[in-house]
Amino acid sequence: ALRMRPFAGPSVWLEFTPLSKLTSSVNLGQGAPGWASPPFVKKALVKACQDDSYCQYARSAGAPVLVEQIARQYAPKVLPSTMKSRKIDPATEIVVTVGASQAISLACTALLQEGDEAILIEPAFDMYTAAVQMAGATPVYIPFRSRSNGAIATANDLCVDLEDLENAVTEKTRMFVLNTPHNPLGKVFSRDELIEIADVLDRKAPSCIVMSDEVYEHLVFEGEHVPFASVSENAFDRTLSIYSFGKTFSSTGTKIGWVVGPHNLIRDLQIAQQFVVFCTNHMGQAAAAEALELSQAPYDNFSTYFDWICDVYRKKRDFLVEVIRAAGLEPIVPQGAFYICARVPDGHPLKEKTGVPEKVQELVKEGKLQIDPGTVDRSDYNISRRLVVQKGVTTIPISAFVKPELVGESALSKDFIRFAFCHPDHVLKEASRRLR
Numbered sequence: 001a002l003r004m005r006p007f008a009g010p011s012v013w014l015e016f017t018p019l020s021k022l023t024s025s026v027n028l029g030q031g032a033p034g035w036a037s038p039p040f041v042k043k044a045l046v047k048a049c050q051d052d053s054y055c056q057y058a059r060s061a062g063a064p065v066l067v068e069q070i071a072r073q074y075a076p077k078v079l080p081s082t083m084k085s086r087k088i089d090p091a092t093e094i095v096v097t098v099g100a101s102q103a104i105s106l107a108c109t110a111l112l113q114e115g116d117e118a119i120l121i122e123p124a125f126d127m128y129t130a131a132v133q134m135a136g137a138t139p140v141y142i143p144f145r146s147r148s149n150g151a152i153a154t155a156n157d158l159c160v161d162l163e164d165l166e167n168a169v170t171e172k173t174r175m176f177v178l179n180t181p182h183n184p185l186g187k188v189f190s191r192d193e194l195i196e197i198a199d200v201l202d203r204k205a206p207s208c209i210v211m212s213d214e215v216y217e218h219l220v221f222e223g224e225h226v227p228f229a230s231v232s233e234n235a236f237d238r239t240l241s242i243y244s245f246g247k248t249f250s251s252t253g254t255k256i257g258w259v260v261g262p263h264n265l266i267r268d269l270q271i272a273q274q275f276v277v278f279c280t281n282h283m284g285q286a287a288a289a290e291a292l293e294l295s296q297a298p299y300d301n302f303s304t305y306f307d308w309i310c311d312v313y314r315k316k317r318d319f320l321v322e323v324i325r326a327a328g329l330e331p332i333v334p335q336g337a338f339y340i341c342a343r344v345p346d347g348h349p350l351k352e353k354t355g356v357p358e359k360v361q362e363l364v365k366e367g368k369l370q371i372d373p374g375t376v377d378r379s380d381y382n383i384s385r386r387l388v389v390q391k392g393v394t395t396i397p398i399s400a401f402v403k404p405e406l407v408g409e410s411a412l413s414k415d416f417i418r419f420a421f422c423h424p425d426h427v428l429k430e431a432s433r434r435l436r
């Protein structure tokens with residue numbers, strides 16, 4: 001269909017994952033943990049598969065065992081302090097989805113229509129633009145800005161300019177997309193920043209919905225994760241908070257996600273879900289419920305599994321930041337999630353040549369690889385391609401997270417590549433060896 005033309009790509013994932021495999025490269029590209037789910041999650045999955053009650057369809061908006069668990073665990077997180085006595089209704093204020101990916105798509109399908117505008121902060125996870133456009137609405141972009149206008153040393157140096165946000169609001173604004181902790185930048189929005197954003201929306205866009213993607217909620221290395229919904233009653237009333245079982249439990253293959261929000265917004269997602277997938281896989285939902293319950297228990301000398309996994313990732317971040325520096329690149333040290341964006345400075349050997357490397361051109365000619373023709377002249381794409389063919393390390397070019405028309409305009413869309421550190425130490429060490 002004509003509508004799909006802008007997405008024909010292929011997307012960055014469909015180039016770099018196959019390219020990584022074809023070249024036996026160390027894959028620090030697509031963000032999937034390089035290890036198995038923890039034993040208590042695997043056990044829960046096996047148990048659910050052996051339980052006859054989960055062999056057939058689940059309730060459309062989510063299996064009761066799971067939505068009840070989510071309601072219990074998320075009420076204290078997403079409700080503002082002034083709404084303490086309120087609960088999250090498992091039946092009407094949650095919808096379980098096929099990963100957070102389908103939550104994003106469902107929210108846009110259910111709540112956007114032709115003529116609506118959705119404000120995104122770029123660089124933005126590539127799925128948002130596609131989901132907004134596939135729903136017939138128009139994405140409007142505001143950039144992350146550097147607080148000091150100087151070099152960006154940590155993700156905390158990046159912020160949303162409230163004037164940019166105010167100026168982006170029109171009478172058509174229907175959605176604001178927030179992502180904290182942020183993919184790809186690793187920025188974690190502070191409570192104060194979120195309150196300021198909420199104030200702008202209250203003043204300028206009272207009927208705007210916030211789609212708050214918080215799939216990396218447990219991976220915060222400095223500061224704390226604050227759900228946007230929790231900053232005020234108005235914020236709660238306008239927000240859909242999105243979470244992912246895959247990201248939380250190193251189980252991306254299970255593809256379970258959930259959306260929490262007020263009934264008047266969730267209602268439309270529940271209506272739509274009946275006609276999209278009807279329901280999400282039942283065994284995975286039962287396992288997710290059990291895993292959420294067990295996650296609260298002490299784990300390997302930490303008070304919960306989440307504290308443990310966060311510590312694991314923090315050490316990997318610190319290691320890879322040094323590897324990136326030693327390779328002559330300039331990392332933006334992330335405060336959360338599991339990616340590091342790094343700038344390739346002028347004069348770096350990776351910039352000596354331009355254009356698509358010959359090896360990649362050959363693979364395309366042989367029909368083994370597809371690349372998006374729109375990216376052949378982008379310097380970050382060609383730096384990432386060169387890193388694969390010359391050094392055997394796969395990364396993701398940041399302009400994949402920027403609208404094509406804006407590439408080059410935003411400082412962050414030039415010569416930045418993203419490394420994922422969700423990998424075992426021996427893999428990160430091998431990447432280090434290759435990058436040296």
Ligand code: PMP
Nearest residue numbers: 099100101125183215244246257
């Ligand atoms: N949002 C963000 C910011 C992500 O990085 C991802 C990872 N794919 C998703 C959503 C999708 O999560 P899931 O794997 O649960 O579909």
Ligand code: GLN
Nearest residue numbers: 013029030031032125183
């Ligand atoms: N969120 C992951 C990443 O950013 C996976 C991407 C995807 O599944 N499309 O690498």
